[in-house]
Amino acid sequence: MIQNILSIVVALGVLITFHEFGHYFIARRCGVKVLRFSVGFGKPIYRYVGKTGTEYTLALIPLGGYVRMLDEREGDVPESLKEQAFNSKNVWQRIAIVAAGPLANFLLAIVIYALVALMGIQTVAPKIGAITDNSPLAQTNIQVGDELVSIADQSVNSWEDVNLVLASLIGKTEGIKVRYQVSETQMLQETTTRLDRWLVGEQPNNLIRAFGIVPWQPNVAPVIAQVVADGAAQQAGFLAQDVILSIDEVAISNWQEVVDQVQLSPNQTLVVKVARDGQERDLLLQPRVTERDGREVGYAGLAVQPPVWDKSLIRENQYGVFESLSYGVGQTWNMVSLTVSSVVKMVQGLISVDNLSGPITIAKVASASADSGLQPFLKFMAYLSVSLGVLNLLPIPMLDGGHLLFFGIEAARRKPVSERIQNLAYRIGASLLFALMAIAIFNDIARL
Numbered sequence: 001m002i003q004n005i006l007s008i009v010v011a012l013g014v015l016i017t018f019h020e021f022g023h024y025f026i027a028r029r030c031g032v033k034v035l036r037f038s039v040g041f042g043k044p045i046y047r048y049v050g051k052t053g054t055e056y057t058l059a060l061i062p063l064g065g066y067v068r069m070l071d072e073r074e075g076d077v078p079e080s081l082k083e084q085a086f087n088s089k090n091v092w093q094r095i096a097i098v099a100a101g102p103l104a105n106f107l108l109a110i111v112i113y114a115l116v117a118l119m120g121i122q123t124v125a126p127k128i129g130a131i132t133d134n135s136p137l138a139q140t141n142i143q144v145g146d147e148l149v150s151i152a153d154q155s156v157n158s159w160e161d162v163n164l165v166l167a168s169l170i171g172k173t174e175g176i177k178v179r180y181q182v183s184e185t186q187m188l189q190e191t192t193t194r195l196d197r198w199l200v201g202e203q204p205n206n207l208i209r210a211f212g213i214v215p216w217q218p219n220v221a222p223v224i225a226q227v228v229a230d231g232a233a234q235q236a237g238f239l240a241q242d243v244i245l246s247i248d249e250v251a252i253s254n255w256q257e258v259v260d261q262v263q264l265s266p267n268q269t270l271v272v273k274v275a276r277d278g279q280e281r282d283l284l285l286q287p288r289v290t291e292r293d294g295r296e297v298g299y300a301g302l303a304v305q306p307p308v309w310d311k312s313l314i315r316e317n318q319y320g321v322f323e324s325l326s327y328g329v330g331q332t333w334n335m336v337s338l339t340v341s342s343v344v345k346m347v348q349g350l351i352s353v354d355n356l357s358g359p360i361t362i363a364k365v366a367s368a369s370a371d372s373g374l375q376p377f378l379k380f381m382a383y384l385s386v387s388l389g390v391l392n393l394l395p396i397p398m399l400d401g402g403h404l405l406f407f408g409i410e411a412a413r414r415k416p417v418s419e420r421i422q423n424l425a426y427r428i429g430a431s432l433l434f435a436l437m438a439i440a441i442f443n444d445i446a447r448l
Contacts, residue, residue: 022104105389114328123158135212145183171350220255231301266298358440397429
């Protein structure tokens with residue numbers, strides 16, 4: 001629980017601070033007096049007043065922040081300070097100040113992705129382990145053991161690449177080219193599969209599986225290496241070096257079969273036959289419930305020795321400083337494109353609003369990524385930073401994008417939008433944002 005809280009506070013705190021600092025920095029450069037720089041909402045838990053009179057606060061609820069600037073629309077401004085008011089600046093300066101927040105989030109994402117690249121990136125080649133029936137991939141000539149090279153003319157070198165390309169294909173109705181390397185050869189082949197409004201209205205837990213792919217994994221013997229303290233397996237009496245022979249009288253030949261059966265059986269009692277010290281014995285295991293990919297699965301608290309992977313499938317990528325920056329720009333652009341595409345598809349009804357997530361899901365993902373290591377947590381922060389930037393650029397009044405829309409109209413008409421129309425738009429925008437937040441929180445609760 002403490003790690004969950006810390007991971008989400010760190011992630012949101014950094015992203016919000018960078019976003020608000022973008023507004024603050026450009027406002028100061030444009031000669032606007034900043035009255036308050038706040039990270040978080042609600043009652044301040046820390047307060048500091050700088051030499052310029054700006055009040056810096058850290059508030060109790062870390063779900064947002066704001067920069068309050070001197071503005072004649074919000075109160076009386078002394079004659080001597082009017083030239084420092086936000087509303088006194090020309091429209092292009094106001095556009096720069098408002099756009100600086102989202103742009104700071106994109107810049108932060110570039111820096112984080114570049115840092116990940118500098119650390120070195122290890123990926124697993126997308127080799128096919130199995131193909132599910134009645135799936136897009138089942139329509140092709142691809143066989144188990146083949147390695148994916150490109151999907152829809154987009155190169156894929158890892159399962160992360162595959163996932164990103166498949167995400168861009170949601171809602172598509174068209175023929176998709178798939179290039180692959182034939183198993184045990186250097187021969188490249190190309191085949192085609194047909195998508196028909198793929199996954200429209202659905203909530204896919206795993207895009208790779210939905211496309212019909214089961215990733216290849218080395219065969220791991222069902223020999224227990226570790227039993228998690230106070231877990232379901234320890235309570236059932238499992239010990240390290242036990243060999244699992246069967247579950248509910250179904251023979252077990254590898255560890256993946258154990259994982260599959262346990263995940264399918266949350267809170268159900270399983271009869272597990274193990275071999276220990278030359279003798280067989282039955283243990284009663286009741287997997288606990290955990291969440292993975294948005295669904296409840298069973299968790300026993302067992303581990304095996306790390307599998308030995310074919311070295312030819314492990315891709316080690318090392319980057320220099322400039323290469324890392326290029327990687328950061330590329331990854332950020334890919335995430336921006338994917339996020340914008342997802343928003344458009346949701347408006348079109350191709351992606352269900354059930355996929356919206358709120359603070360509870362964000363906290364869970366932050367905690368899970370932190371558990372997985374520094375790189376996964378950094379990648380999560382970068383993606384969340386991109387999402388925050390894109391969200392704030394949506395042309396909805398109350399968001400940065402709404403302000404930019406009004407300023408853009410003002411630049412085109414050479415006169416501002418009337419206060420009456422802006423106030424009406426802000427009320428509509430607030431209602432829309434409240435409705436979206438309500439849906440996201442409802443989805444979070446429904447997933448608990």
